[in-house]
Amino acid sequence: MPAPKNAFKAALRETDDILVGFWVALASPHVAEVCAGAGFDWILIDGEHGPNDIPLMAAQLAAVARHPAHPVVRLPVGETWLIKQALDIGAQTVMIPMVETRQEAERLAKAFRYPPEGVRGMGASLGRASDFGRISDYAETANAEVCLIAQIESRLGVENADAIIATSGVDAILVGPADLAADMGHRGNPTHPEVMQAVETVIGKAVAAGKPAGIMSGDPAMLSMARKAGIRFLASSTDVSLLAAAAANLAASMRG
C-alpha cells in the first residue's frame, strides 16, 4: 500500500481551481477540527506564530483527518530535523517561511525527500505518516506525495524569486505580504503600492514558471490583484482573528 495521495498537490497540478484555505494558530485540536469542517479546501496549522510544537501539531493533524480540507503545516524555520519530524507525524504539505536563496530552496527540497533524491531520515515507520508502519510501501512512495511550499517574504527572496521558483522540489510558493512589507520599510502596511507591486511580480514569475503561487491576505484589493495575477491558493483569515473580532462584537452588542 503506497503513501496517501496528496490531494492538495494533485489539485494544484491537475486543476485550475483556486483553493481556498484558512489558518489556525490557537494550537487546539478541537478548534482545528471545527475549522476543518467549515468547507475549506485546505487548513494551515501555524507552527510559526501559533504556540505549536510537534506533539500538538500531530494532534491537530489527527483531529482534521476525517474532513476533506487538506492540512498544511507551517514550521517556524526550515531546519532539516524539524522538517523530518513534521513529515513523520503525517504532514504531507509543509510550508517554510522566509526562503531567500536558491541554496536554501535546494537544501529544503532535499530535506523533504528520502535518499537518493534527498536526506530525509528513515524512520516514518515509527510515525503517523506511515500509519505507524502499517503503510508498507510508505518509504518507496512518500517522495512523490510531499509538497514543499516556500514562502517568499523579503527583498532578498523577491530578488531571488526566479531561482527559488525554479528549484526542483519546491512545489509551490506563498507570498507573505506582512513580512515583505516590514522588510521593504513599510512595516504594518502590506498594501503599500511598492509591496503590492512586489507581490504581483513574484506571483507573475511563479505563473510564468508553471509553479503554483499562493497568498495569505485579508485585504480585498490584495486578493483581487492576486487572483488576477494567477494565484492558485489563498487564505484570508485565521481562527485567532475571527474569534477575537466576534467576541469583541458580542461584548459590545450586549452593552446596547
Ligand SMILES: O=C(O)C(=O)C[C@H](O)[C@@H](O)CO
Ligand atoms: O508575512 C506574511 O504576510 C505571512 O507570512 C502571514 C503572517 O504570518 C500573518 O499575517 C498570518 O496571519
